Amino acid sequence: MAKPTILIVDDEADLVELVSLTLARMNLATESAGDLASARRIMGERRFDLCLADMRLPDGDGLDLVAWIQQHQPSLPVAVISAHGNVESAVRALKLGAFDFVTKPLDLGVLRRLVAVAIRLGDSSGAGETTRLGPQLLGASQAMGELRALIARVARSQAPVHISGESGTGKELVARLIHAGGARRDGPFVAVNCGAIPTELMESELFGHKRGSFTGAVSDKRGLVQSAEGGTLFLDEVADLPLHMQVKLLRVIQEKSVRPIGEQREQPIDVRVLSATHKSLAALVASGRFREDLYYRINVIEIRVPALREHAGDIPELAATMLRRLGRRLGNEAPALGPEALSALGAYGFPGNVRELENILERALTLSTSEHISVGDLQLREGAGAAAGAAAAPGGAALGDQLENIERDAIIKALEQTRYNKTAAARLLGMTFRALRYKVKKLGIE
Ligand SMILES: Nc1ncnc2c1ncn2[C@@H]1O[C@H](COP(=O)(O)OP(=O)(O)OP(=O)(O)O)[C@@H](O)[C@H]1O
């Protein structure tokens, strides 16, 4: 097989030579072009595996080249070399479709990693991708079709992506699919819930610390950021990141470096940053609780995941797949949805989106006594019709917890009353034996 070939577009002979030598050591071939016009000509003559373009060229702008490649050779990954401190233009390049950037003066380690990722990108396009098993975005609606196409497109880039959408719409699923569809798929996917880490532990958890850097730091600790090296860092509920952590995150994205607590020097880091929140980052920026510069860096590409009521046509397919999955997990066949149940779901507003659909079906499965799930089994919330859905407040999780506690208490009581005879306890509770067995398992009752 021929060596992968990289086109370097730059008018600085020193830089071209440095890059060529570095890539030659990686067993890669290079060619160079000194300006935009010759770059376009060479690309018209032969195929490359990667184009590395300087942002400032004698006859124009590196951005023009990025745009040209998107139009004429969209499958060719292009990365830009930008002047130190000029992150604005790097961000613009990413928005135009560049897959990554390096800053001058060149850090050769960073360059090598970028190139390695880009080459893998070329390898993986095509066969193999669809044969990989894993979670899938279901739904034949136009909205889901567009979302799948967008995921496929951003998966080929290294640009930070911000995923917005209401609770339970599938934001984390989208993040996993971006990771699984891209060149970092064999690297780690590290999901961090920024709202779940106590503020005082946050810096150490995220960025690590050196032994002895504070009382209790008995050994070196790797941060979650470092554990995503070579892969993807998914910052969930990124709106909850305190301001001083936002500064450090900015450096991870912008300088591709990180400094653990107590460490003197910054360390290079190679992670792709994806983030999500159900809050409005723009509003948080306006009120000063989220840094504007970080907002622009993590939001280079935004994906908005639609609410379930916006693609209600997918409900039957989603429901059927989930019931099948739930049935498999319980080791028996799950009942199907009756026609009235199906139309009730179609009219429901789903303030909790796909996650709520899952929960409703799981509960219905427990309650159902026949081979069909009835409207009653669904126990849809009053006042959460399609119209009310948009306005419904979050807080479903807390309610869910309360309900679980009530259920748990009732089941334990019934079991005690019947001396742990499940058949009798089920009768007492007015549920089937199967339903009780399922609940006991689910609620973790011993
Ligand atoms: N289109 C879809 N196809 C299949 N499953 C989906 C789809 N959308 C969401 N799901 C499923 O719905 C559940 C909730 O999704 P996920 O956890 O990604 O949502 P989220 O937006 O991150 O929610 P939250 O805001 O509560 O964190 C998951 O089990 C996910 O797999």
Ligand SMILES: [Mg+2]
């Ligand atoms: Mg989530």
